[in-house]
Amino acid sequence: MKGNIGVTSDNIFPVIKKFLYSDHEIFLRELVSNAVDATQKLKTLASVGEFKGELGELKVTVSVDKQKKTITVSDRGIGMTAEEIEKYINQIAFSGAEEFLDKYKDDANAIIGHFGLGFYSAFMVSKQVEIYTLSHKEGSKAAHWSCNGDPEYTLEEIDMKGRGTDIVLHIDDDNLDFLEDAKISGLLTKYCKFLPIPIAFGKKKEWKDGKEVETEEDNIINEVAPAWTKKPSDLKEEDYTKFYQTLYPMSEDPLFHIHLNVDYPFNLTGILYFPKVKNNIELQRNKIQLYCNQVFVTDSVEGIVPEFLTLLHGVIDSPDIPLNVSRSYLQSDGNVKKISSHITKKVADRLQEIFKNDRTQFEEKWDSLRLFIIYGMLSDEKFYERAEKFVLFKNTENKFFTFEEYKTLIKDNQTDKEGNLIYLYANDAVEQHSYIQAARDKGYDVLLMDGQLDIHWVGQLEQKFEKSRFVRVDSDIVEKLIRKSDEPKVELSDLQRESLTTVFSSQLPKLDKTEFIVTFENIGAEAQPLVVTQNEFMRRMKEMSAMQGGGMMSFYGEMPDSYNLVVNTAHPLVDKVLKDEETKCIAELAPFEAKLQELKTRRDALKESHKGKKDEEIPQAEKEELEAIDKQSSEATESKKAVVSNYAVNNPEVRQLIDLALLANNLLKGEALSNFVKRSIQLMK
Numbered sequence: 001m002k003g004n005i006g007v008t009s010d011n012i013f014p015v016i017k018k019f020l021y022s023d024h025e026i027f028l029r030e031l032v033s034n035a036v037d038a039t040q041k042l043k044t045l046a047s048v049g050e051f052k053g054e055l056g057e058l059k060v061t062v063s064v065d066k067q068k069k070t071i072t073v074s075d076r077g078i079g080m081t082a083e084e085i086e087k088y089i090n091q092i093a094f095s096g097a098e099e100f101l102d103k104y105k106d107d108a109n110a111i112i113g114h115f116g117l118g119f120y121s122a123f124m125v126s127k128q129v130e131i132y133t134l135s136h137k138e139g140s141k142a143a144h145w146s147c148n149g150d151p152e153y154t155l156e157e158i159d160m161k162g163r164g165t166d167i168v169l170h171i172d173d174d175n176l177d178f179l180e181d182a183k184i185s186g187l188l189t190k191y192c193k194f195l196p197i198p199i200a201f202g203k204k205k206e207w208k209d210g211k212e213v214e215t216e217e218d219n220i221i222n223e224v225a226p227a228w229t230k231k232p233s234d235l236k237e238e239d240y241t242k243f244y245q246t247l248y249p250m251s252e253d254p255l256f257h258i259h260l261n262v263d264y265p266f267n268l269t270g271i272l273y274f275p276k277v278k279n280n281i282e283l284q285r286n287k288i289q290l291y292c293n294q295v296f297v298t299d300s301v302e303g304i305v306p307e308f309l310t311l312l313h314g315v316i317d318s319p320d321i322p323l324n325v326s327r328s329y330l331q332s333d334g335n336v337k338k339i340s341s342h343i344t345k346k347v348a349d350r351l352q353e354i355f356k357n358d359r360t361q362f363e364e365k366w367d368s369l370r371l372f373i374i375y376g377m378l379s380d381e382k383f384y385e386r387a388e389k390f391v392l393f394k395n396t397e398n399k400f401f402t403f404e405e406y407k408t409l410i411k412d413n414q415t416d417k418e419g420n421l422i423y424l425y426a427n428d429a430v431e432q433h434s435y436i437q438a439a440r441d442k443g444y445d446v447l448l449m450d451g452q453l454d455i456h457w458v459g460q461l462e463q464k465f466e467k468s469r470f471v472r473v474d475s476d477i478v479e480k481l482i483r484k485s486d487e488p489k490v491e492l493s494d495l496q497r498e499s500l501t502t503v504f505s506s507q508l509p510k511l512d513k514t515e516f517i518v519t520f521e522n523i524g525a526e527a528q529p530l531v532v533t534q535n536e537f538m539r540r541m542k543e544m545s546a547m548q549g550g551g552m553m554s555f556y557g558e559m560p561d562s563y564n565l566v567v568n569t570a571h572p573l574v575d576k577v578l579k580d581e582e583t584k585c586i587a588e589l590a591p592f593e594a595k596l597q598e599l600k601t602r603r604d605a606l607k608e609s610h611k612g613k614k615d616e617e618i619p620q621a622e623k624e625e626l627e628a629i630d631k632q633s634s635e636a637t638e639s640k641k642a643v644v645s646n647y648a649v650n651n652p653e654v655r656q657l658i659d660l661a662l663l664a665n666n667l668l669k670g671e672a673l674s675n676f677v678k679r680s681i682q683l684m685k
C-alpha cells in the first residue's frame, strides 16, 4: 500500500529539518522514550490482566550498523498494527497546519511537543526511516512502514517473529557522526540515564589476556529506579549522597537534600541538594536537571524554578511542565508558577526544619548556606517571609542570632534618642578591628556582614525593619554611632576652628583619590584625640556604584573616597596642639584680623549714619569710601586665607596623632607607614 502522510501543509519534513536543526540530537531521546512508553504500556496491560502472553525480558536495545549506516531502536513493547500506524504515525492529525507552522516557525521545540511529532524527529538525521512492528494483540499481522523524507510512505504486511517494534534510521550523509559509538553512548547517558526500562547499547567489555574483549552480557546504560522515584522512607542518608555522586561525579558532597514528592495539584518528584557554596555565585557549575517521566529534558531550569534556587543541585521530574514550549511561555504558565512556588516553599520548610531540629548543625553550615538564603530573601518576597524565622545574623564574636534574638539582645543598649534601633556592623573584622573593639568596649554588639550580597541585604533589612538603621562601625566616632543624647558643645571660636583645621589638614598625607574633611567633636578627655571615619551614606553609594555601574550611580563612583578626621577638642593632647599652634597661627593672622575689624567698625558707622537717608542725600565721598572699604575687606580676607593655607606646621606630635588615627583605619600604607614607625622610634628616645 502507498499513501500520503496526512499533513495539509505541503510537507512537514523541511520544517522539521530546518527548524529543529540546532537540537537534532534529541531524535534519540524521542525514539528511546517511545520505546520505553510502549514497554511500560505492555507492563500495565499485563498487570491489569489485559495482556496474558509471555512478557519476556523487557529491554530496549539501541544498535548501530556502520556498514549499513543505520541506527536501530528496538523494543518488546505493545507494538502497532497497520491500522495503528495509519492512525498514530500517518495522520499527523492537526488542523490548520499552515497557520500552526506560521505561528511556531521560530520555536522548533513547540512543534514537536504540541503535536506528538517525537517520532518524526528521526527525519532530522535520516534520509529514510523504517518501522518493523508486531502488535501484542492476538492474531495481529506484522507491518513494515517506510518513508524517505517526503510525504509518500509505503506500508505493507510482513513476517516478524517477536512482538514489539524496531525503528530503523538510515542516517543521511550530513549526520554520519551519529554512527560513532561514543556519540550514541554520550547521548544515551545524557538523555536516558534514568529511564525506567533497561536500555542496552552494545555488550559489556572486560579485560582478557591484556586486551579488551566483549562479553555476552548487555551493556545497560541506565539506572531504572533512580533515588528520586523511591519513597523517602526507603532511602538512607548515604543513598542520597550516592545519588548525588552519580549526578555530579566530580563534586564535593552536598550539605543537605530535599526530597520532593507532590501529586496534587500537579505531579512532581525530585531531589534537590544544597551544595557547599563558596562565597561566589558564579562558581555553581552543577545544574539542576529537569526530567519528564525519567527522560532528561534540560539542565537549564531558568523560568521553572526561581532564580535563586538555580544555585541548588539535583533533579526535578514532572510530566506537568510543558517542556516543549518556549521559555517566555513557560514563565506565564500557571502550572509552572505553582511548581515554582511549591519548590520555594519546600526549600524554606526544609531549612526551617534543619534549623529547628539541629541548630548546631545549621550554624556550622551557615557560611555555606547564607549566600543562598540571602540571595533568596533578596529576590523572592515569599522566601523572605519564610526565611525570617531561620536566617541568622553572625556577630564579630562568631555567635549566631535569629532576627528576634538579635533584636532582644541590642534593644536596651542600642536604641538612639529618636527610638531607632541601631544595628552596628563590620564588613571586615581585621581591618575594622579597632572600631569593633571601641564599640564592644561601649557594650555594643557588632554584626559581621562580610558576604558577597551583604551590602544589598543591609539595604533590604533597613527597609523591612521598623525604626531601625544599619551603621558600619567605622562610619562615625564610637560616641556618635548611636546618639543617645545631645552631644556636649564644641567650644571654639571661628578663628580657633580655622587655625586648627589648618594645623591638622596641613599634616594629612596626600593619598590618591582620597579626601579628608576635618571636623570637631567634644567627646571627652577619655576618648581618642583623633578618629578617622567614613560617612555611611557616601560609602554605600560608592559600593553600589562599584557593583552596578552606570547612570546616577557612576556619579558616586567617580567621587574620591571621603573621610572625616574627627578632632576631639576635649582631649588634652588636642588642647595642647591648639594652644601651641594657635598662638603661632593666630599671631600670623592677627594683623589681618585687626584690619578686618577696623574696616567693619568704619563700615557699620557709615551705614548707621545713612539710615533713613535717600540715595541722593548721601555725600558722594562717603559712597566712594564704602566701596573702598568693601574692596579692602575682601583683599584682607584673601590675604588671611593665603596665610592660613600657607601656614606650615612642623609638629611631629600632630603628625603622630594623625598617623595613629589613619593606622586604625588602615589608611596608613607604604612610605607614610614607614615614616610613622621612624618617627615613633624618634619620639620614644
Ligand SMILES: Nc1ncnc2c1ncn2[C@@H]1O[C@H](COP(=O)(O)OP(=O)(O)OP(=O)(O)O)[C@@H](O)[C@H]1O
Pocket (backbone or CB within 6 Å): 030, 034, 035, 038, 075, 077, 078, 079, 080, 088, 089, 112, 113, 115, 116, 117, 118, 119, 120, 165
Ligand atoms: N516504539 C513504539 N511502539 C509502539 N507505538 C509507538 C512506538 N513509537 C511510536 N508509537 C506510537 O506512535 C505515536 C506517535 O509517536 P510520537 O513520538 O510521534 O508522539 P507521542 O509519543 O505521542 O508524543 P511525544 O513523542 O511528542 O511525547 C505514539 O503515541 C505511539 O502510539
